[in-house]
Amino acid sequence: MATTGSKSALFVCLGNICRSPIAEAVFRKMATDAGVVDKWRIDSAATSTYEIGNPPDHRGQACMKKHDVPMKHVARQWFIDSAATSDWNTDSPPDARGLACLRKHGIESSHSARQVTKDDFMKFDYILCMDESNLSELNRKAKAVKNGSAKIELLGAYDPEKQLIINDPYYGSDEDFEKVYEQCVRCCTAFLKMNS
Numbered sequence: 001m002a003t004t005g006s007k008s009a010l011f012v013c014l015g016n017i018c019r020s021p022i023a024e025a026v027f028r029k030m031a032t033d034a035g036v037v038d039k040w041r042i043d044s045a046a047t048s049t050y051e052i053g054n055p056p057d058h059r060g061q062a063c064m065k066k067h068d069v070p071m072k073h074v075a076r077q078w079f080i081d082s083a084a085t086s087d088w089n090t091d092s093p094p095d096a097r098g099l100a101c102l103r104k105h106g107i108e109s110s111h112s113a114r115q116v117t118k119d120d121f122m123k124f125d126y127i128l129c130m131d132e133s134n135l136s137e138l139n140r141k142a143k144a145v146k147n148g149s150a151k152i153e154l155l156g157a158y159d160p161e162k163q164l165i166i167n168d169p170y171y172g173s174d175e176d177f178e179k180v181y182e183q184c185v186r187c188c189t190a191f192l193k194m195n196s
């Protein structure tokens with residue numbers, strides 16, 4: 001349900017298990033601390049199908065825990081707490097409406113990687129990605145969408161320290177995840193300020 005002044009941001013990277021879940025979690029915490037999270041629809045997605053259905057990378061989860069940033073995490077919660085009688089939705093993530101309801105009641109929801117969809121280009125005000133290959137892939141996909149209205153930008157364009165690219169830490173170390181976190185904090189701070 002759109003409220004006045006509601007805005008929306010989709011954070012995107014290659015696999016939606018490293019950089020974009022961190023950016024989403026950092027931005028959601030900032031918007032929550034600023035008392036405006038109810039005005040925002042915040043999500044993350046992948047340009048690729050590499051990791052669909054998988055939880056955020058454990059190194060990113062460890063980084064978020066270290067900085068006390070709640071991150072929607074491991075689908076194992078659903079494995080332990082619930083199951084289906086049918087195989088209709090095997091491997092599908094929880095329904096977005098259910099996740100929104102859980103979130104509204106402050107209940108941690110699980111996140112599983114998803115690929116960006118045509119709908120996203122119509123539903124989100126901003127699609128913020130991490131590097132040049134994400135950007136060219138998103139612009140390519142946007143061409144196939146008739147009335148796409150999303151602004152597609154590099155999240156790094158908001159960095160006061162002008163680090164334009166947030167590099168893929170997949171083959172990297174904990175320090176590389178720490179650098180992704182620090183860049184996301186700087187960029188999300190500036191992005192939220194600009195949209196408040």
Ligand SMILES: N#Cc1ccccc1-c1cc(NCCCN2CCCCC2)c2ccccc2n1
Binds near residue numbers: 016050051170171
């Ligand atoms: N590609 C690349 C690449 C290039 C440079 C640096 C990092 C990566 C890299 C590689 C990944 N998965 C391994 C390859 C996946 N398979 C590639 C061929 C098709 C079947 C899938 C990632 C997975 C999740 C998030 C980020 C990732 N990033």
